[in-house]
Amino acid sequence: xxxxxxxxxxxxxxxxxxxxxxxxxxxxxxxxxxxxxxxxxxxxxxxxxxxxxxxxxxxxxxxxxxxxxxxxxxxxxxxxxxxxxxxxxxxxxxxxxxxxxxxxxxxxxxxxxxxxxxxxxxxxxxxxxxxxxxxxxxxxxxxxxxxxxxxxxxxxxxxxxxxxxxxxxxxxxxxxxxxxxxxxxxxxxxxxxxxxxxxxxxxxxxxxxxxxxxxxxxxxxxxxxxxxxxxxxxxxxxxxxxxxxxxxxxxxxxxxxxxxxxxxxxxxxxxxxxxxxxxxxxxxxxxxxx
Amino acid sequence: xxxxxxxxxxxxxxxxxxxxxxxxxxxxxxxxxxxxxxxxxxxxxxxxxxxxxxxxxxxxxxxxxxxxxxxxxxxxxxxxxxxxxxxxxxxxxxxxxxxxxxxxxxxxxxxxxxxxxxxxxxxxxxxxxxxxxxxxxxxxxxxxxxxxxxxxxxxxxxxxxxxxxxxxxxxxxxxxxxxxxxxxxxxxxxxxxxxxxxxxxxxxxxxxxxxxxxxxxxxxxxxxxxxxxxxxxxxxxxxxxxxxxxxxxxxxxxxxxxxxxxxxxxxxxxxxxxxxxxxxxxxxxxxxxx
DNA sequence: GTGAAATGTATTATAAGGTAGACAGGTATC
DNA sequence: GATACCTGTCTACCTTATAATACATTTCAC
Numbered sequence: 001x002x003x004x005x006x007x008x009x010x011x012x013x014x015x016x017x018x019x020x021x022x023x024x025x026x027x028x029x030x031x032x033x034x035x036x037x038x039x040x041x042x043x044x045x046x047x048x049x050x051x052x053x054x055x056x057x058x059x060x061x062x063x064x065x066x067x068x069x070x071x072x073x074x075x076x077x078x079x080x081x082x083x084x085x086x087x088x089x090x091x092x093x094x095x096x097x098x099x100x101x102x103x104x105x106x107x108x109x110x111x112x113x114x115x116x117x118x119x120x121x122x123x124x125x126x127x128x129x130x131x132x133x134x135x136x137x138x139x140x141x142x143x144x145x146x147x148x149x150x151x152x153x154x155x156x157x158x159x160x161x162x163x164x165x166x167x168x169x170x171x172x173x174x175x176x177x178x179x180x181x182x183x184x185x186x187x188x189x190x191x192x193x194x195x196x197x198x199x200x201x202x203x204x205x206x207x208x209x210x211x212x213x214x215x216x217x218x219x220x221x222x223x224x225x226x227x228x229x230x231x232x233x234x235x236x237x238x239x240x241x242x243x244x245x246x247x248x249x250x251x252x253x254x255x256x257x258x259x260x261x262x263x264x265x266x267x268x269x270x271x272x273x274x275x276x277x278x279x280x281x282x283x284x285x286x287x288x289x290x
Numbered sequence: 291x292x293x294x295x296x297x298x299x300x301x302x303x304x305x306x307x308x309x310x311x312x313x314x315x316x317x318x319x320x321x322x323x324x325x326x327x328x329x330x331x332x333x334x335x336x337x338x339x340x341x342x343x344x345x346x347x348x349x350x351x352x353x354x355x356x357x358x359x360x361x362x363x364x365x366x367x368x369x370x371x372x373x374x375x376x377x378x379x380x381x382x383x384x385x386x387x388x389x390x391x392x393x394x395x396x397x398x399x400x401x402x403x404x405x406x407x408x409x410x411x412x413x414x415x416x417x418x419x420x421x422x423x424x425x426x427x428x429x430x431x432x433x434x435x436x437x438x439x440x441x442x443x444x445x446x447x448x449x450x451x452x453x454x455x456x457x458x459x460x461x462x463x464x465x466x467x468x469x470x471x472x473x474x475x476x477x478x479x480x481x482x483x484x485x486x487x488x489x490x491x492x493x494x495x496x497x498x499x500x501x502x503x504x505x506x507x508x509x510x511x512x513x514x515x516x517x518x519x520x521x522x523x524x525x526x527x528x529x530x531x532x533x534x535x536x537x538x539x540x541x542x543x544x545x546x547x548x549x550x551x552x553x554x555x556x557x558x559x560x561x562x563x564x565x566x567x568x569x570x571x572x573x574x575x576x577x578x579x580x
Numbered sequence: 581g582t583g584a585a586a587t588g589t590a591t592t593a594t595a596a597g598g599t600a601g602a603c604a605g606g607t608a609t610c
Numbered sequence: 611g612a613t614a615c616c617t618g619t620c621t622a623c624c625t626t627a628t629a630a631t632a633c634a635t636t637t638c639a640c
Contacts, residue, residue, distance in 0.1 A: 008298035008627095009598075012492050019478050023497075027402050034616060041481055042491070045599045050618090066617040067606030082473065113317055171537070180528040180539065183372065186476035186494040186519040188309050191331055201332075202302055204476040204494045207313075207519075229476040229497075238470040247461070249470065251541045298597090299627075324586060335629045340587090356587045357636030 009044055010051035015200065017052060021061050021072055022230050028074040032062070035070075080233040081136060098137055103162040104196065105131040108150055111222075115147045118211045119219030127222075128153030130161055133196045140197045141231035147222040166221060167212075175220055182210035184234065187226070197228050204229055299334055300341035305490065307342060311351050311362055312520045318364040322352070325360070371426060372525045388427055393452040394486065395421040398440055401512075405437045408501045409509030417512075418443030420451055423486050430487045431521035437512040456511060457502075465510055472500035474524065477516065487518050494519055 020026045032038065039049045053070060056062045063071045111119070111127040121127065127147045134142045146166055155173035164172075171177060189203045197205075206227040214220050227233075237252040310316045322328065329339045343360060346352045353361045401409070401417040411417065417437040424432045436456055445463035454462075461467060479493045487495075496517040504510050517523075527542040 008302070012298075016478055016480055016492065020480070023475065023477065024404055027404065036616090043481075047600090048598065051597095053617095064617065065607080067615080068608075069616060080475070114314055177530045177537075179530070179542075181525070182528065183523050183525040184474060184496070185313065185523040186496040186517075187313060188306055188494050190306055190310070191333075202306070202492065204478050206474070206476040206496075227476075233473050233475040235471070235473040238472065240467045240469070247467075252469075326586090337630090338628060341627090343587095354587065355637080357585080358638075359586055 010048045010055075011200070012202075013038070013042055013044065013049060014052035014055045015203065017056060018059070018061060019204070021056070026072050028072050031069040031071050080229065080231050081141065082233055082235040084235060100135050100138075101162060102133045102135065102140075103130065103158065104133060105129070106158045106161065108153070111147050115222050119147065119149060119222050120217075121149060121219070126150045130166075132161070136231070139231065141228050143193050143196050143226040145224040148220065149218075152220055166223075170220060176214050177212055177220065178215040180210055180212040182208055182223075184208050189226070193226055197226070199228065206232065206234070300338045300345075301490075303328070303332055303334065303339060304342035304345045305493065307346060308349070308351060309494070311346070316362050318362050321359040321361050371431065371522050373522060390425050390428075391452060392423045392425065392430075393420065393448065394423060395419070396448045396451065398443070401437050405512050408512050409437065409439060410507075411439060411509070416440045420456075422451070426521070429521065431518050433483050433486050433516040435514040438510065439508075442510055456513075460510060466504050467502055467510065468505040470500055470502040472498055472513075474498050479516070483516055487516070489518065496522065496524070 017026070017032075026032065033041070035046050035049050035053065039046045042049070053062065053064065057064055061073055063073050065071065107129055108126050109129045110124075111121065111129070115121075115127065116123075116125070119127065127149055130144075130146050130148075132144045132146075133140050134144065148166070148170075152170065152173070152175060155175075156169040160169055167177060185207045187205050187207045189197065189199050189201060189205050191201055193199075193205070194201045194203060199205075206229050208223070208225040208227070210221075210223040210225070211219060212221040212223070238249040239252055240247055241250045242248050307316070307322075316322065323331070325336050325339050325343065329336045332339070343352065343354065347354055351363055353363050355361065397419055398416050399419045400414075401411065401419070405411075405417065406413075406415070409417065417439055420434075420436050420438075422434045422436075423430050424434065438456070438460075442460065442463070442465060445465075446459040450459055457467060475497045477495050477497045479487065479489050479491060479495050481491055483489075483495070484491045484493060489495075496519050498513070498515040498517070500511075500513040500515070501509055502511040502513070528539040529542055530537055531540045532538050
């Protein structure tokens with residue numbers, strides 16, 4: 001958020017504290033441990049802690065009150081956009097949020113072994129690789145690297161990609177998208193990604209890798225996506241099913257309709273939700289505004 | 291992995307490169323860019339890059355061949371344990387993997403506002419907080435902070451918690467677990483978590499927050515889990531459903547049975563899912579051994 | 581072979597980050 | 611009011627990470 005040049009130890013502490021403030025782990029209004037405590041906790045000197053706090057103060061994330069302590073300023077825990085596990089962005093549009101895309105790179109390349117393997121490409125077969133950044137209301141939140149087999153990639157243009165979702169293009173081209181398999185992990189931002197997403201190098205990222213197949217089992221898309229966790233997260237509802245002794249969670253499959261009730265449950269859980277005879281677990285309707 | 295004291299810029303580069311090697315972004319056997327290129331990329335001097343590479347070499351992650359280059363050593367991309375979106379650990383047991391638990395903390399506390407809100411506690415109502423670390427084959431992979439309303443927490447003992455999954459305890463106590471809502475994000479490891487999971491401060495972590503309710507809508511458990519992404523990740527299979535124009539992904543709900551085919555899909559996709567005339571997209575079938 | 585490019589090694593100098601300690605002034609608690 | 615604890619500020623010092631540079635050695639491609 002601020003790119004002031006800064007010592008590195010201090011910056012690390014800054015990043016960690018910032019994390020905890022933004023995701024709500026440090027409650028708004030609460031007091032941080034004293035500078036000396038923090039220094040001890042991280043094994044650094046007070047001066048260093050101080051530098052980290054300085055930056056947080058510049059960011060407006062904390063209030064420092066001499067004699068009293070340092071406090072987390074209210075109203076700063078940004079609620080990330082919440083995506084359903086299926087990770088469809090369409091509801092964002094439905095919510096009136098404006099997403100846009102910046103195409104950073106578009107080329108036909110020899111894919112790496114793992115991509116080629118995942119898509120089931122023949123040795124030597126090329127793939128179209130695109131790198132895109134998606135923004136919501138002007139703020140970048142995801143970095144997408146997609147690989148599509150060359151024969152499929154040629155059915156749309158670079159300009160198409162800059163304006164339409166890839167899956168839409170594929171389906172427009174007559175490709176039948178059937179199944180997908182994805183996994184979610186976490187990584188650190190490297191220089192390029194950090195730059196594209198407006199982050200510091202070393203910031204945490206949500207990572208999603210998805211492979212999409214057509215009904216014949218032919219791979220049609222390999223997606224590697226990196227998300228800013230402060231602006232994007234995955235959400236899912238589960239129900240407990242199965243006989244006693246073999247109980248398990250199953251995802252709740254929602255109707256195909258748009259569901260306007262999008263919000264971060266964390267801060268307000270079903271409190272409102274669970275007011276009673278079990279009305280919805282949807283509370284403040286705090287849509288992901290801003 | 292190695293706790294050699296090290297310069298900070300160098301360490302940051304070390305961590306980033308290590309990330310990319312472990313998660314397979316840098317393919318095993320492939321050559322890294324030259325030291326000068328890396329230095330340019332990260333905006334540091336060659337000496338610094340060199341230090342990072344030194345540490346990677348000590349870790350055994352790379353092979354340096356004078357005159358030739360630096361190569362990613364084979365067999366090092368550890369495949370994380372793959373958990374289904376429902377995040378059940380039972381299949382790990384079915385696979386013969388041994389998980390164990392270390393109970394780090396067990397106490398009744400005044401929960402933070404966000405936890406209290408999520409569980410729907412009355413103001414002032416206390417909660418049982420436990421912090422556990424879960425290990426697989428002796429290696430820690432998750433850090434779990436759970437909050438349970440006091441009245442429910444008292445139905446089991448500290449020793450119970452150290453030996454049985456919390457959900458099991460709850461259901462044993464007659465609590466009916468009905469629904470849950472969870473979201474997945476990413477964060478950085480702070481000192482305590484880093485220590486418990488055997489990581490460096492500042493390592494990336496998968497974060498999962500889940501709230502579980504009973505049928506009456508009463509919150510029974512609040513879980514905040516942090517996972518080492520190199521040892522644990524989430525996985526899900528999706529099917530494309532819905533009419534043209536309103537297509538979306540739906541999760542594949544698997545049968546209640548154990549599914550032994552656990553592996554990182556990345557290298558081989560839904561093989562079982564789409565068995566067909568499609569030669570393997572499965573390469574090495576490297577299951578999560580090790 | 582020749583040359584380009586890579587890693588290995590060493591030296592030096594600079595700059596910066598970090599530590600330690602002391603002290604002033606504010607705030608809250610008892 | 612006394613005390614304890616907090617932030618604000620400053621000084622001085624020291625460590626060392628980093629940069630810049632030069633040169634040797636190995637490998638590979640042509």
